[in-house]
Amino acid sequence: MNQPLTTSSTDNPLQATSIPLLAVQNLQKRYKTRQGTLTAFDGIDLQVQTGEVVCLLGASGCGKSSLLATIAGLQSADRGEVYLQGRSVRQSQPQVGVVFQDPCLLPWLTVAQNIAFGLKLKHMPSLTRPELRSRIAAAIDQVGLQGFEQSYPHQLSGGMAQRAALARTLARRPQLLLLDEPFSALDAITRLDMQTLLLRIIAQQQTTVLMVTHDIDEALLLGDRVVLMARHPGRIYQEWQITQPKPRLAHSLTETRCAILDALSTVMTLPT
Amino acid sequence: MSSTLPSSSVLRFKLPLPLWGLMGGLGLWWLFTTPLWHTDPIVADFSPERTIAALVQLFSHGVIFPHITTSLRRVFVGLFAALVIGVPLGVLLGLSRPLEQATSALFQFIRMISPLSWMPLAVMALGIGDLPVYFLLTVAAIWPFILNTSAGVVAVNPRWLLLSRSLCATRWETISQVIIPAIVPHLLTGMRLAIGIIWIVLVPAEMLGVSAGLGYYILDTRDRLAYSELMAVILIIGLIGYGLDSVLRFAYQRWTHQG
Numbered sequence A: 001m002n003q004p005l006t007t008s009s010t011d012n013p014l015q016a017t018s019i020p021l022l023a024v025q026n027l028q029k030r031y032k033t034r035q036g037t038l039t040a041f042d043g044i045d046l047q048v049q050t051g052e053v054v055c056l057l058g059a060s061g062c063g064k065s066s067l068l069a070t071i072a073g074l075q076s077a078d079r080g081e082v083y084l085q086g087r088s089v090r091q092s093q094p095q096v097g098v099v100f101q102d103p104c105l106l107p108w109l110t111v112a113q114n115i116a117f118g119l120k121l122k123h124m125p126s127l128t129r130p131e132l133r134s135r136i137a138a139a140i141d142q143v144g145l146q147g148f149e150q151s152y153p154h155q156l157s158g159g160m161a162q163r164a165a166l167a168r169t170l171a172r173r174p175q176l177l178l179l180d181e182p183f184s185a186l187d188a189i190t191r192l193d194m195q196t197l198l199l200r201i202i203a204q205q206q207t208t209v210l211m212v213t214h215d216i217d218e219a220l221l222l223g224d225r226v227v228l229m230a231r232h233p234g235r236i237y238q239e240w241q242i243t244q245p246k247p248r249l250a251h252s253l254t255e256t257r258c259a260i261l262d263a264l265s266t267v268m269t270l271p272t
Numbered sequence B: 001m002s003s004t005l006p007s008s009s010v011l012r013f014k015l016p017l018p019l020w021g022l023m024g025g026l027g028l029w030w031l032f033t034t035p036l037w038h039t040d041p042i043v044a045d046f047s048p049e050r051t052i053a054a055l056v057q058l059f060s061h062g063v064i065f066p067h068i069t070t071s072l073r074r075v076f077v078g079l080f081a082a083l084v085i086g087v088p089l090g091v092l093l094g095l096s097r098p099l100e101q102a103t104s105a106l107f108q109f110i111r112m113i114s115p116l117s118w119m120p121l122a123v124m125a126l127g128i129g130d131l132p133v134y135f136l137l138t139v140a141a142i143w144p145f146i147l148n149t150s151a152g153v154v155a156v157n158p159r160w161l162l163l164s165r166s167l168c169a170t171r172w173e174t175i176s177q178v179i180i181p182a183i184v185p186h187l188l189t190g191m192r193l194a195i196g197i198i199w200i201v202l203v204p205a206e207m208l209g210v211s212a213g214l215g216y217y218i219l220d221t222r223d224r225l226a227y228s229e230l231m232a233v234i235l236i237i238g239l240i241g242y243g244l245d246s247v248l249r250f251a252y253q254r255w256t257h258q259g
């Protein structure tokens, strides 16, 4: 089996010398349905370097969520391996944080308690009470939810709930953030807000992010690399390295944008 | 909207509707038993007038209190035992589909046997006294706990379980911190059904080999031919049962409103 090196990662001497934080090798996932087996994705090779933000783009149903869930260890792969810092993993790991499209807050806990829930689990390093409190406060500050610590999820707007979910994940200080369309359920203004917030957090914490989106602008705004998936079965079709420093202006990347759109429309018409 | 409610004229009397039903019941009771026109002294003994008098006496002399506390103690012991056995069993059944399938026929079978049928067996095995009563009450109350808990576990939002897995929670952490809080409404429903059943089974269960409790006291009044006291005890049983149910209904509403 050949090393799954993308062309872009060899461009960067720094990345080429270190082991990638995340490496996915020849990954395949099939679902057994009543109509037979459905290959959600196949032959996925992907590497994410420490500090890199990779955006996964693709048409609906091309297997983005399935890929992310498999990388997160929430479901098993049928073939291939997922490596975290060179170590093969098959289950969810404490140093990986996942944010879903829905906030998934536990309704009987307040915002602060929801964040604490993720921190107090056995697999997390144990914290003293003051440490726990300061971690929660820091996470709440980070997402700008001050004053809502004691609110229950049903008292929050969609954007606030998603912030709380992000805070719950960030408070665990994950090395790798896996985001599955975290903002797609939000209205345009709130989404822009959240993108700015995420951009700031990424810059502050040097977080490594693998993010699924079907918003090209979001990918261009946040990503260091944009990966386009094709479907039936889901596979990586093309990728673009985006070198422009952040924060970026949306209109400054028209060329890449057009290229991605072009590729996307080609992908949509590919024979399956 | 308001024009479609011809019954709104009833509301003018300012009495809540449930109270109307209660008044109606009381009226019928009085009609069929009042000494005003019932000459049979036994029938008259069952009348509301004499029952209220007996009730006042029972409370003012304090004769009834030990029986009430004894009965309530049995209820809570039975309820607690049923909860401690039924809830873990329900969680287990809810989590394991094969286990649920393996036991469903057995449980449906046992469930349909009136708990009172176990009475002779209970007395033979556990002797005379509180133990067989506890046993009968537990047997009666365990089913609502098992069935409601397992139904609750099956209905837990799969997203919460996925979240729990993504946070690397252990199995026990998932059960204790996600599943158990998630099924509280189901548990409260189970508890309410259990109390209803326990309260019904309690009276006959106390008619056997015990010397205190409301069921015992009913037989005692019968033996003493104190029929107005008998009616008073029946009234007390109904009142306490209604009170217990109301408390749980209130708890359920509080929880679901908040959640």
Ligand SMILES: Nc1ncnc2c1ncn2[C@@H]1O[C@H](COP(=O)(O)OP(=O)(O)OP(=O)(O)O)[C@@H](O)[C@H]1O
Binding pocket: A031, A032, A033, A038, A040, A058, A059, A060, A061, A062, A063, A064, A065, A066, A067, A214
């Ligand atoms: N649990 C499952 N069982 C069976 N099939 C599934 C399951 N989950 C996903 N699929 C199928 O796998 C394919 C990929 O689904 P997936 O959710 O990964 O797509 P996606 O790229 O995330 O789409 P979207 O952009 O709409 O979220 C779809 O055809 C879907 O029907």
Ligand SMILES: [Mg+2]
Binding pocket: A064, A065, A066, A181
């Ligand atoms: Mg998806």
